[in-house]
Amino acid sequence: MTSEYDPNRVETSAQQYWDQNESFTVTEDPDREKFYCLSMFPYPSGALHMGHVRNYSIGDAMSRHQRMLGKNVLQPMGWDAFGLPAENAAIAKGVPAANWTYENIEYMKRQLKRLGFGYDWSRELATCKPEYYRWEQWFFTRLFEKGLAYRKMAVVNWDPVEQTVLANEQVDKDGRGWRSGALVEKREIPQWFIRITAYADELLEELDRLPGWPESVKTMQRNWIGRSEGVEFDIPVEGDHPPLRVFTTRPDTMMGITYVAVAPEYPLARHYAETDSNIAEFIKSCQSISTSEAALESMDKVGLQLPVHAIHPVTGEKLPIYVANFVLITYGTGAIMAVPGHDQRDWEFARKYGIEIRKVLRPANGDVDLEHGAYLDKVDTVSCNSGQFDGLDFQACFDTTADYLTEHAGGKRTINYRLRDWGVSRQRYWGCPVPVIYDQENNIHPVPDDELPVVLPENVEFRGVQSPIREDPAFYETTVPASGELGRRETDTFDTFVESSWYFARFCCPGADAKLDERANYWLPVDHYIGGIEHAVLHLLYARLYHKLMRDIGLLESDEPFTNLLTQGMVLKDGVKMSKSVGNVVDPQEMIDQYGADSVRLFILFASPPRQSLDWNDEALAGAYRFLNRLWVLSNRFAERIKTHYLGRAEFELDQFDWANDLSDQPTRQLRLQTHTLLKRISLDFDRQQYNTAIAASMELYNAVSAFAANDDNIESTVRTDATVEAILILVRALAPIVPHICHELWLRMGGQLTILDVAWPKVDESALVQTTITLPVQVNGKLRGQVQVKTDASRDEITATALDLAAVKRNIGAREIRKVIIVPEKMVNVVV
């Protein structure tokens, strides 16, 4: 008697086996092809959610499949352990952030083990540990020395009641602090930046050499970097004022300038604000406006004219100067030339304030009316009303005007990026301390290597929101390197994106007494990176940047960190994202307790292709469980026979049945044809990570072999047993990456000598796919009318004759004349009448 399928028992025993044998611990092996499969590491928020389970199920299926293909597979796991939630818990509940974090890690690690993911736990890391962030600090001081990290003033959210800086997440959508409820102000304080703009071009260009990345992510990164080519030049201002520096991508329209506009923060605007209260008030109103997207969208373009004029650099015309809320101090030069005829935003502003709209561009073969909007075309256009620049097409006019401005207006061609340098300072406690010391004159001294790490104290007490290390002399009081005078430590910590920008590299070198060692070059780049689309820009861009920074400091040889990227879809319930506020969250733990890890993994990979969203369905999960029960029963029914008859063949010879014996048996040939046709599909689907169809095909294989065995219960014919056994052995191996526990146990029961982890992926027997006859669909005028059985090597005439002989075909042709017969070899027949 076979025992019933008890997932809890089966899974515990498989997991014990993997633990005891350290089945997933790997080392470098130059003789084997490596495969580094990485899933985005989780923030230890308390418990795994369904998104994690999906992410890691995909990664584990991929890793185990690659291992069966014979590769040296690295699949590590760790913890993105710094961050605000731990700090919030500390503030709200008085639990030390470190304890909260370590307890969550412990619980979530148990959950990951309970799900049976094949991680090399010997490489586990948590970013909040000094042995990790020590190297982050070391690296930062290198960047500082190279000028790639620097300090400058920047705007933060200031809570006037708590007297502290707030993270964006701590400001609600009405612009109030999460704890005090007070209106948050903008304040400028000095902060640390990493010069990502120095890598803007490489980050952009290299996207074209990442065929393994989804187009959507590459597009998002391109937009984020936002490269635009144009010209920067001076527009003189009356009186003693310095000229206004402007940037434009359309110098060809500069003869149409009818006003200029500056950002509220621009020096000229500030100058007049000192003496004019209207201007001062206007500037203030611009600053208090929330920067949330919704607010920006509904915001009107408003401005105020300054009591001074600019001078057109070509015509000498007097141009009004406005301070306007739509000009950004952070982009370009903070001032713009406005050409309302050929820029929609300038047009709208001009309309509102009654400024002249001048046409300096028209279609090459016609004219255009500027009554209803600006004319923006660049193709088939010609310049007009532009004096010496008249009659030119876009490119010629661009070049001529750009040259003119270069010569006469201090101009130069420049490239502007939307991308800003990365602000990495956070005035928070639970993060990696920025390793610098300030002396009495506020000069910056990086912490010397031998004094690293600057350890973040874990036993601290919160009094309100303020970061405890800011008011802890034991932390910030120190001496200045070299001089020994009294100094003050930086109390800012790093943005947590800094830790996640290099963890993939550190996984390669556990325990290294350096940031990285030569093992990194064996494993990197990551062959397949899997995670949520929400990281399309920030994390994935910063990780690319850090990889290049590490390369340029000589720690790595490769240019890019992730060869292939798979962005998995969201997990939904009833068609909407699972969330606490909707109340539709399904707890993975409950599902595992009820059905076991294998059923959860099977369902989650079966319900949707990995890149698409997945709608959670309890009933379909039960269906996955039922399938595993059927698999269990069928495999066990043959396990004893396999063990006694096939033991000794060993895993290496599994695919070598003695078919020469007798293949005249038609049902056997049919089963083998089905088995290997399906195996071919399964293998293809695994190769393209389409696990849902791989599982569907595996279920078909189960259905086929189960029906075959049922119809032939007392088969004595060896050849039929062989075919059945062969199909079962293929089925169990094909499912092993997806439902590893049950397959582990079944393999042992069937007498396997190796753990199924290390058994080779099954091979398609091409000879099983050879058919002597084939069924072809027959169409008349493209409509299906019947099927014919023909010999595989039948001539076109023979096929035509057979097809035309079908009653249904004759009936549908009727009296009509046959114009031609199209035969697509091995596909179909179409009679055209």
Added chain:
RNA sequence: GCCGGGAUGGCGAAAUUGGCAGACGCGCCGGACUCAAAAUCCGGUGGUGGUAACACCGUGAGAGUUCGAGUCUCUCUCCCGGCACCA
């Protein structure tokens, strides 16, 4: 507004990239087993008409290319995601 991705049964989805639309699963209907139910097993399941054989319709809408279109081209509608006073 711009960019990217979609739209196929009651539901999740599939279709080897131009060749039998709806594989596989869920749900539902019918049957077997059972005193009964659950579980399990067997059969059916795109729509309309027909006892049936069969016929017609059918992949968001409309046109086109083709012997043949879910797949290619054009136009449009809607949905999801991202970006956006970027000069």
